[in-house]
Amino acid sequence: MEQDKLREAFEDAFEVLTQHSVGELQYPPDHKNHMAFLNRYPHIRGNYSCCGMLPPEERSYNWRSLTNGSANFCREESFHQSLQSITGNQLVQTSLFQQKGGKGRRKLRLFEYLFESLCNSEMESCIQWVDKTKGVFQYISKNKEKLTELWGQRKGNRKPMTYQKMARALRNYVRTGEITKIRRKLTYQFSEAVLQRLSPSHFLGKDLFCSQYGQPDQEYLSLNHWNANYYGYGSY
DNA sequence: ACCTTCGGGAACATTT
DNA sequence: TAAATGTTCCCGAAGG
Numbered sequence: 001m002e003q004d005k006l007r008e009a010f011e012d013a014f015e016v017l018t019q020h021s022v023g024e025l026q027y028p029p030d031h032k033n034h035m036a037f038l039n040r041y042p043h044i045r046g047n048y049s050c051c052g053m054l055p056p057e058e059r060s061y062n063w064r065s066l067t068n069g070s071a072n073f074c075r076e077e078s079f080h081q082s083l084q085s086i087t088g089n090q091l092v093q094t095s096l097f098q099q100k101g102g103k104g105r106r107k108l109r110l111f112e113y114l115f116e117s118l119c120n121s122e123m124e125s126c127i128q129w130v131d132k133t134k135g136v137f138q139y140i141s142k143n144k145e146k147l148t149e150l151w152g153q154r155k156g157n158r159k160p161m162t163y164q165k166m167a168r169a170l171r172n173y174v175r176t177g178e179i180t181k182i183r184r185k186l187t188y189q190f191s192e193a194v195l196q197r198l199s200p201s202h203f204l205g206k207d208l209f210c211s212q213y214g215q216p217d218q219e220y221l222s223l224n225h226w227n228a229n230y231y232g233y234g235s236y
Numbered sequence: 237a238c239c240t241t242c243g244g245g246a247a248c249a250t251t252t
Numbered sequence: 253t254a255a256a257t258g259t260t261c262c263c264g265a266a267g268g
Contacts, residue, residue: 171243
């Protein structure tokens with residue numbers, strides 16, 4: 001009984017944490033890891049509301065829930081403060097290159113794959129940060145096809161993925177506001193809401209979003225304001 | 237002129 | 253079944 005509760009608590013905590021990271025998810029295989037995890041992050045105790053996540057049965061992965069979730073996440077000061085002890089890398093490494101078996105597994109999305117690649121030093125020759133804090137990144141012209149081919153393989157596409165096709169998918173992101181195109185060759189920018197989801201630690205210390213004085217609805221305004229500046233990257 | 241990059245329409249496929 | 257999320261193909265434009 002006690003073990004079941006502990007296990008549930010861990011699963012909640014792990015999911016909460018990894019939902020704000022990137023990639024496909026997997027529960028660790030044994031209970032030792034559960035315990036080690038909880039000991040390492042005792043502030044995360046399997047409360048979905050601690051970062052605005054819905055319980056699994058209510059959760060949907062559309063854009064609206066993503067932005068709402070990140071807004072709620074930013075309102076939770078205690079969780080915000082707790083995360084200060086976790087680096088972006090730690091968050092990423094918790095779930096990168098992993099798969100969640102069993103319930104609720106979802107597809108890896110392209111922007112998650114891009115973020116994952118940006119955090120992977122082995123992909124530096126293919127894609128790099130231009131301004132990590134603002135989520136601006138750039139494909140490396142010479143090797144970008146390697147990155148796209150790996151994406152295609154990972155998705156198990158019928159035909160090889162190309163930059164042309166990946167860029168087409170990115171333009172869909174531009175339409176939905178998840179990514180903006182920077183007026184610079186091969187350069188894009190994650191939207192702030194996407195960045196918050198992928199790596200909340202990006203925003204630690206940014207009073208723009210996590211201020212205790214901030215109003216929840218302001219996120220959308222600030223998001224627009226933030227994106228409105230994207231033409232200003234001509235100096236890069 | 238050529239190549240690369242960009243932008244979008246449209247049909248189609250897969251997953252949730 | 254419908255919606256979400258790409259994937260694939262195509263065409264034309266812009267810029268170096």
